[in-house]
Amino acid sequence: MIERHHLTLIREVDRQGSLTAAADTLCLSQSALSHTVRRLEEQMGTPVWRREGRRLIPTQAGRYLLSLAERLLPQLAHAEDVIEQIARGQRGTLRIGMECHPCYQWLLKVVDPYLAIWPGVDVDVRQRFQFGGLGALLGHEIDVLVTPDPVRRPGLCYEPVFDYEQVLVVSNDHRLAQRDWVTPRDVAEETLITYPVAMERLDVYSQFLMPAQRLPRRHKTIETTDIMLQMVAAGRGVAALPRWLVNEYADRMAIAPLSLGSTGIQKQIYLGVRERDAEVDYLKGFLALCKSGGTQ
Amino acid sequence: MIERHHLTLIREVDRQGSLTAAADTLCLSQSALSHTVRRLEEQMGTPVWRREGRRLIPTQAGRYLLSLAERLLPQLAHAEDVIEQIARGQRGTLRIGMECHPCYQWLLKVVDPYLAIWPGVDVDVRQRFQFGGLGALLGHEIDVLVTPDPVRRPGLCYEPVFDYEQVLVVSNDHRLAQRDWVTPRDVAEETLITYPVAMERLDVYSQFLMPAQRLPRRHKTIETTDIMLQMVAAGRGVAALPRWLVNEYADRMAIAPLSLGSTGIQKQIYLGVRERDAEVDYLKGFLALCKSGGTQ
DNA sequence: ATAAATCATGAAAAAATGTCATGGAGTCGT
């Protein structure tokens, strides 16, 4: 077995030019190195150096091991740096899980300043979970769950970080465009465009259409927000999105937001974390940043 | 210090899901693993796993080490394969040294099939040596010396691999072109073109002109065989080359080979190797291929 | 030729790694 120690040794002998000098640098006796080298050579079945007089000249195998050492040892050294930083709580990977598309739009605005404040922390955003976002959080697949739907579980805690209203988006010259709010019956005559996710996870359905026992005339799914809104602007359908998101597009596109029902659908985005992670500083930092609004 | 052993262990625990199972796979006692883990964690200052009930859940550090393990361990495993092949003489770099230009032409025909038979072996051809080809061989600068001049030394052995006749090449419409062989006096009236090497290494001189105390009318040097023969074909001079080499060009160029003297100059190419390398598989393979003629 | 430096080696000491025995704690099935 080629051990790290062997590689260290081989590299040092190459640098110092002799066993004795290398032993010195490594704070070992010359004898120790000699023994170790002999064991390694016996084990591998091939010498690492050819002994020419009292000089050591690398063999095939020696040259190969040397290149291996030059490649792997720095990686190990770096790994130790990283571990040390992790040990001091200054570094890690913040794995954020998301279940809703609007969350993603919001998250984008938060991640940027976060990366600036925590230069030692990487952010990883994941969106597909075998056992759902909750399962991913409990299973340590992610560290934070961004969700509009805080399912309480022992060991977990949620923090609301963002309020928004879910609205209907229609083209500016749509027959409903001048209205302030719409009824389920209004929507039932439209083509509804949504992200491609299960119906129960769409608020228009679960909180608006289903209670009134209505369905849209047609239902299309589109992956991306931009295309979705282009379709809406072209009068090819209506969509349900957060009001703030619609407003961002409104100056570039001929679209208008309408409340769903007279009171509108009020939503919140929550961050869920494991209670045990409460002391992880870069996670706390993320929660704090989110609550403060991210961009301020 | 993160050792290979630690990475192996971490990877196995991840694969098996428990210390006990990993210990089993690694042929160690559960206790041994537990001890090692504790030592590692103490040393790093951070746990690798968080103990949740009796389950082990990787921490930041643990996940990082795991990814490190998945990256480095395969490289080490591969390195061991390579070393084993080197040890068995099935892999390495065959450093071939050459002293004569015709040798090079011949070598090209041998190297190609050799590379096909020994996929693990790289071939490196060297032509300039500070202390001559012999010195390079003795000084382990090269592994094989291709030479027409086998200088015996203790520790070295030579094998003849190729016989050829050194001939004079003249243009088809040269005044000598109809002759079977030429005398030193004939050549003394010509412009002789040779490779740019010391005179004593040119057989036309050492074995033909010098013994007869003749010199050519003029002496030009040219690096490449192609240009040399174009010059000859154009009637701008004569050259001395192996007969087989001239024959290869003869169908494309207006040139003719003539023996040097009534009996011709008979030459052999030898391969010189260090006796100690006799067991190296890929070297033996090279010698065998050369003796068999290479292309058959 | 002599001195200094280098690597190899055997024996012994020191350190590390491993095993055994055991205990506590979570998990599962009834």
Add this chain to the structure above:
DNA sequence: ACGACTCCATGACATTTTTTCATGATTTAT
């Protein structure tokens, strides 16, 4: 809810590995 089972932790002890010390053989430099 209880017992059987499984899993991890730990201390004492054993084994293995690594290191040192003392020394020798050989090469290089003066």
